[in-house]
Amino acid sequence: MKFSYKFSNLLGTVYRRGNIIFTPDGNSVISPVGNRISIHDLKSHKTSTLPIESRYNFVALDLSPNGNILVAINEQGDAFMISLVSQTVTHKYRFKRKVNAIKFSPDGKHFAVCKENNVFVFQAPGPFTGQYNGFVMERVFHNFYDETTCLDWSFDSKILAVGSKDMSIKLFSLGKWDNFKTYALGGHTDVIVACFFEHKSYDITTISRNGQACIWECSIDPDGLLPFQEPIPKKKQKPSHELQEDDVDLTKVIERSEEEISKHLNQLDIDDKEENEKNKKKEKMYYKRLARHYLADDVRKESKDAVLTAASYHKATKVLVAGFSTGAFFIYELPEVSLIHSLSVSDEKISSIALNSTGDWIALGCGGLGQLLVWEWQSETYVLKQQGHSNNMSCICYSPDGQIVVTGGEDGKVKLWNVTSGFCFVTFSEHLAPVTAVSFSGNKKFIVSASLDGTVRAYDIIRYRNFRTLTTPRPVQLSCVAVDSSGEFVAAGGQDVFEVFLWSVKTGRLLEILAGHEGPVWSVAFNPNVTSTILASVSWDKTLRIWDAIEKGSDHETIELSADGLCVTFKPDGEEVAVATLDGQITTFHVRTATQTGSIEGRNDLGSGRSDTDLVTAKKTLESKAFTSLCYSADGEYLLAGGQSKNVCIYNVKEGLLVKKFEVTQNRSFDAVDDFINRRKMTEFGNLNLIEEREENEGGNVAIRLPGVKKGDMAARSFKPEVRIYSLQFSPTGEAWAAATTEGLLIYSLNLGLVFDPWDLEVAITPDAIRQAIKDDQTNALVMAVKLNEAGIIQEVIENISVNDVELTLTNLGEKFAERLLIVIASALESSRHLEFYLVWAEHLLTIHGPKIKSQKNMPGLIALQKGLTRKYEELSKLCDFNTYTMQCILRASANRQALEKEKAKGNIEGENETSSSSDEDENIMMFNYD
Incomplete structure (x- = not known):
């Protein structure tokens, strides 16, 4: 078995x-x-996750216009x-501040x-600048009294607008312009959340946290910026007594004819007129506020404490999207700020909003729920709707074929994730308390989950419904669950009642209550062998019991253990536990x-780290x-073993x-x-990390953490969780393993092409010898x-082997080679694309x-x-299916066309109706082909 497992995805x-x-393509x-x-x-x-890991959480990122360079900055100011x-880090830089x-x-x-009350402008590496160093600073702007919060560039990249607290x-401008200097816009009464330039214009829209939106009009056109010209130093005139032979004497000028003098005066008048016209064009740049709108009035009808938390603007279509702390977002059309659409996503605040290149899709991120939505506002449909567990992920289980992973969380939800796509496609929310264990049936037709609400629920993954709810005679907090290999029996262990309960899936009846443990039953497992119904359970009473x-x-x-039992699992052949x-x-014990x-x-x-x-x-x-x-x-x-640490260990059992x-x-x-x-x-008073820096939260309320809470503070919703591995499982194919951690569901998989692992070489x-032997x-x-043992070779x-020679080649092949x-x-x-060939x-x-x-080995x-x-x-x-339905539609259209032509031949339809109906039929066929 190879062990070159690398991080591949985060679910x-x-x-x-x-x-x-x-991305630029949208x-x-x-x-x-x-x-x-x-x-x-x-x-x-x-979905895919970049193989890049920072030491702290990322808080700000942006992508270059060509889509090749991504700059990401974490909460400590480390830029990547x-x-x-x-998909590699090319340069790093430390800002040392948020x-x-x-x-x-x-x-x-x-x-x-934007860092503190400063704005730093760097040159981006690439062929445009000729600079290939990572972070080359060009300008720094300091004219702020508080932290900078947002920024935007003009369409021609000449002017930078920066909002502040x-x-x-x-x-600001990067270059020197004759009619532009640093300009300030006021009039807001709260923190600036966003500012946006207009398309091909210097007009600007600014939005503050209390929902005020100001429309500003620039006094000059995009071509109105005049380049700054250094004044030409005047030459010093030489005194008359220092005149040389080459200098012009004043007496010779007096001797000029009157015609030359008049021409000279006329030319001076023309130059004065041109200079006056230039001075008229050389207007200084200033802004005029056209209107002020109050966006929060629409949402404060339902919540008085609602504040604007995020905004995004599509400059080409003039569509503005504003998100609020109540989970609602509104779509406006500028500059009239007319309301187009409104929708409530959830009860949590909207943390981030983005619009794609065409302005059709709106991406919304809600940090409190870990929710990501992509909404197509014109058709009012979801393009993407994903949400992780709002609290810790407590348990996982692979499907028998390794294509699906089921997860249970402390938020009481059970989710199914597609390993190939990385998306959640089903969420079950029937449980009323944290889910403690999940398990797949051997036939991949249903899953079961146990919860602290005292129920075991069985879900049909074909119809996506809860078809069985298994309960106990008296309320019990269930801590573990297992399904036998045939999918007929379900067992669950109690946390406060020290018993194991056995149900029948078909009838939903409680078959047996297995008593004998003297402490919480923390794990149960069925023998994976099809011919066996043996059940193993471990408890805090320091015993392993085999039923x-x-x-x-x-x-x-009963088998005595050296300490409290925490987990039990069977070997795939069922002979060992x-x-x-x-x-x-x-x-390990022999069963x-x-x-x-x-x-x-x-x-x-x-x-172990130190908390x-x-x-x-x-x-x-x-x-x-x-x-x-x-x-x-x-x-x-x-x-594979994991627990209360950040490490996962692989042991050789023998x-x-x-x-x-x-x-x-x-992290x-x-x-x-x-x-x-x-x-x-x-310090003498303790660790400075325990000092809580309370900032004014959205809505003006400051949440105070509850003392003694370690599993996720429901009061503050902002806690520093401890790194822990809650559940582990190998993929049935052996090519990957998954871990439910504090970060989420981590998938580690093998990359067979990276490791040279020959066999009997x-x-x-x-x-070269192999390619020669093919002939x-x-x-x-x-x-x-x-x-x-190179997959490519x-x-x-x-x-290179013909289809007709496959059977003969495999007949002469040895058994040990056939297994590999x-x-x-x-x-x-x-x-591969050669599907039939490999079949x-x-x-x-x-x-x-x-x-x-051998079935078990292979x-x-x-x-x-x-x-x-x-x-x-x-x-x-x-x-x-798509081709079948397409052919059916074409055949039906053809049959209708033939029937229409027969009626034409009989003369039952008048000429005008015939032409109109036939044209409608042709139009329908054309529309179908277009679709």
């Missing part, structure tokens, strides 16, 4: 804080998600210049940054003999850490050794990431390619070597093959 969280932006939305950045492709309906072509806004100029030559907007309730009722076998205990150990087969001491591998409230060191805190989630790999040889450790986050915005607290922050086996002996070439050999060839064909089926290979491979392939390959076939089937079925 479960679509938006946290900061500003969201559209088809993708770039959203900051904590200390990472996600790109949501609206055209192909996929990211190339979206290579940055409120960043904006590229329309020509792509500069970008401006001092309720003023100031205009066979279907066959023997309440009879069970692994248990994580409170002392940081992982112990039939109840004997211990191995032990792993994992406490030192967990690693801001800890009074002891991280080394001492480590003694209280333990693994809370376990999962076997698909082949059963390795164990040897009991640590194989690899993954650090899931470096210092979370608590307990660092092992040491900076001594500069330690010989000196004579090289890519001589195809079976030998395939064996050599499998030994080299194996695929090249397969595609299965995974390559499964991956090729998912990515022939898969059919002959399973027909010839299927009975000899289960990941078989599941990967099933996953690839299912995905291709879904893609092709949509295309085939």
Whole structure:
């Protein structure tokens, strides 16, 4: 098994804080998600996360006009210049203070940054400026009395407008202009939220937090800026006694004729007239306020405390979108500020608004709910509607084919995520309390979830409905749930009542109550073997109990543990069980003999950071850490473990050794990431991080945190959570694993092309030798390619073999080579265009070597093959359905046309009606073809 797992995607969280932006083509939305950045492709309906991680959460970002350079700045002022072509960080810069806004100029030559009460203008690297250093500062503007909040460039990138908390907007120019100097616009009575220049004009619209919108008109046209010219120094006249021979004497001028003097005077008059005309054109630039509008009046009818929190403006169509703290947004048309449309998204404030290049799509981000919406305002439809768990994600589970991940959260919701697209497509919100566990059935037809509200709910993932609600005789807080391999029985353990409950899915009846535990039942698991109904449960009473309730009722076998049991999981073959205990150990037991087969001491591998409230060191805190989630790999040889830390460990079960450790986050915005607290922050009164800097929140109310709350402060909604891994699971294909963490759902997958992992390699086996062997002996070439174990080489050999020779080639292939060839064909089926060709290979491979392939050892390959076939089937079925309906429509239109022509031949329809109906029919066909 390979261990070159790399971070591939972030699910479960679509938006946290900061500003969201559209790409120049308008088809993708770039959203900051904590200390990472996600790109949501609206055209192909996929989401991807850049492999870039900051030490703190991103709060400001902007994209260059050509879409190649992304500048992202985190909450500590660390700026990253990211190339979206290579998806790498090219330059870094430290502002050392909070940055409120960043904006590229329309020509792509500069970008401006708002920091404190200053504005910094940098040269953007690229062919426009000839500058390839990252952050080359060009200008700094200091004329503010408070923090700068927003900025905008004029269409020609000559003038920069900057808004501030001092309720003023100031205009600056990069170059020197004869009729323009730094200009200030006043009249607002609250913090400036946004300012926008008009299209091909210097007119400007400014918006403040209390909803005031001011329309300003510029006195000059876009061509009215005059370049600044340095005055020409006058030459000193020489005194008369110093005149030389070449100088002109005054006496000679007097001797000129009268005609020359008159011509000279006329020329002077013409020059004076031209100078006067230039002075008239040389008007100084000033602004006149045309109107003031109160946008908040529309929303304050329902809420008096509503304030404007975000705004965006599309200059070409003159459409203004304003978002408020109540979750409502309004669409206006400027300059009349006439209301076009209004909609309420949620009860949380709108943190960011963006418009795409055409002005049709509006992207809205709500930080409180982690919600991201893309709304098409003309058709009033959602292009994208995604929302993560508003509180921590507590549990996850893969579907049997690895295509879907189900998550449960402390917000009481159950969500289904498509691993390929990265989007949530179903949300179940029937639970009334936090969801503690979720599980998929073996046939992929339904999922079950347990909650602290005392119910286990079963959801049909075909019709997307809650078809069973399983309850207990008396109210019990359920902490865990499991489904057997046949999908007939469901078991759940109680947290306050120390019993295990067993239900039938078909009838919904409670079959058995398994009593015997003397502490909270924290984890249950069914044997994955189809022929077995054995159930294992662990509790805080330091016991592991193995039940066979279907066959023997309440009879069970008890195994004493070294400490409180936290998690139990079965090996894929059902012969072994692994248990994580409170002392940081992982112990394995044989199910039939109840004997211990191995032990792993994992406490030192967990690693532990020091929280801001800890009074002891991280080394001492480590003694209280333990693994809370376990999962076997698909082949059963390795164990994935995670718990109360930022590290995920992979152990070899047989040897009991640590194989690899993954650090899931470096985000210092979370608590307990660092092992040491900076001594500069330690005072005689404690840690300075615990001092709460309260700013006036939106709406004027300051939320005070509740003391002692650690699982998400419902009062303030702004807490510093501790890094923790709540749940882990390997993908059934073995190519990826997922972790439910404080950040969200992290997906780590294998990149087979990056690691050279040969198998039974010989000196004579090289890519050139393999290509040469294709011409001589195809079976030998395939064996050599499998030994080299390069997916690209194996695929090249397969595609050079004729379809007629596939059966003969696989017949001569050895069994051990056929097992490895299965995974390559499964991956090729998912990515290659030669669908029928690889289907022939898969059919002959399973027909010839299927009975000899060991099912358990090659289960990941078989599941990967099933996953690839299912995905291709879904893609092709949509295309085939579309083509079927299209053909039906064309045939129906053709039948109507033939019937109409028959009626024409009989003469039953008059000429005018015939021509009009036929023209209507032609028009309908043309419209259909156009659609």
